[in-house]
Amino acid sequence: MPAATVDFLTTVPLFRSLAQSEVVAFSQLVREKSYPKGSVILFEDDPGDSLFVVRAGRVKVVLVSEDGREVILGILGVGEHFGELSLIDDQPRSAHVVAMEESTLLVLRREDFRRRVEQNPAVAWALLIELSRRLRRADEKIGSLVLLDVPGRIARMILDSAAEGGSDSIEKPLTHQTIAHVIGASRETVSRAMREFVEAGWISTERRRIRITDRAALEKRSQQRL
């Protein structure tokens, strides 16, 4: 296994707190696999026996209704991971995961994962912290779905994305369709709401980029329904 993998793993939050030797141990257990854009990495209800770490590309976690409408539960980029739930509780996968671009993933099998977790409490603790973070986010999302109108949810999403990026401009070229799936709205409504934000001078949209020009207004809008 190339040293590049070790270097990469040390940048992943889940493994960051580990000793170098421990990371090396992990790096020898993973297998690298790549998926073309649009391919399904795992299906809801499958029995799951591996954990995936995004090495390159971007994937979306989705639920799909009988008539084909979809919700995006999360979008994971480089360094993020998914699939640990099934390893922890032995339940089937709770959602589909689809590659949004050509992506390469590191795959870790259940037995290897479990053995390492049991031998190293630091991993268990890191996992607890990560699950806590996700639970908070999920609860927030439930709150925004119920308490906020569509523009409010978009405002919040823009602020969240900017927070991740660390600045007030967002590079990710998420399509309106994708945003719609994330916040639970239609593509058209997203288009209209974003135009209003631009007209109000709260954001500006360049080619492949959204820039926040009035953070205070966005924050206010993301907290109240009109």
Add this chain to the structure above:
Amino acid sequence: MPAATVDFLTTVPLFRSLAQSEVVAFSQLVREKSYPKGSVILFEDDPGDSLFVVRAGRVKVVLVSEDGREVILGILGVGEHFGELSLIDDQPRSAHVVAMEESTLLVLRREDFRRRVEQNPAVAWALLIELSRRLRRADEKIGSLVLLDVPGRIARMILDSAAEGGSDSIEKPLTHQTIAHVIGASRETVSRAMREFVEAGWISTERRRIRITDRAALEKRSQQRL
């Protein structure tokens, strides 16, 4: 600390996998506290430093919007616990918790909790399993908020409640108002939808009880939007 507390703790999933001696250790660290109906046990954004186990009564976990509307993220009964997130990741509380009835809780302080978790991997593992369960539920809830209409969400909630109880009758006297807060709808809409279910012969409502009379129909309704 009375032996009753020890007996009770052994029935709590979080502690069930522990050795008797370990449970006794925990029982000596907890403090019992009771809260009148309607009182707020903890506030969102507070720094949190304790874990609570419901010993008697029932509590609700809620988010409240600026204009006072509320969402119920969860309703916890005897044996369930809350507040562990803040102990794990040191972040402020993510929601309010309010006593729905006169309730008594066991309180465990952060330091005591952490020490025990670090010394006993079984507790960490039980916690991981519990957080996984909650995460799955939260994601399901997000899915149902986006993909289902109100009657669909009610159908699903009825089925879920029945599953918890283990039979096809639900004793919990949840008010329509409470159901509305859980599924993100108005009290009136819940009333109307439930009447339709009764008229369709899918459920029957006696005094303090809902009985499922056509599970198949409910299941179907809980999977599609009309």
Add this chain to the structure above:
DNA sequence: GACGCTTCGTGACCAACATCACGTCCCCGC
């Protein structure tokens, strides 16, 4: 058994969004 409080039933009205149906633009590959 009478009061009061909470819960529930129901009609009328209205707003937010989904949906449908286009047209335009942009970008990418050939």
Add this chain to the structure above:
DNA sequence: GCGGGGACGTGATGTTGGTCACGAAGCGTC
């Protein structure tokens, strides 16, 4: 440079479900 597919803009129309405004039952309390 040209063609084509995906992304975006925008109007018209319909429907779900929220809100308001009542009245009628339950149910616990004195």
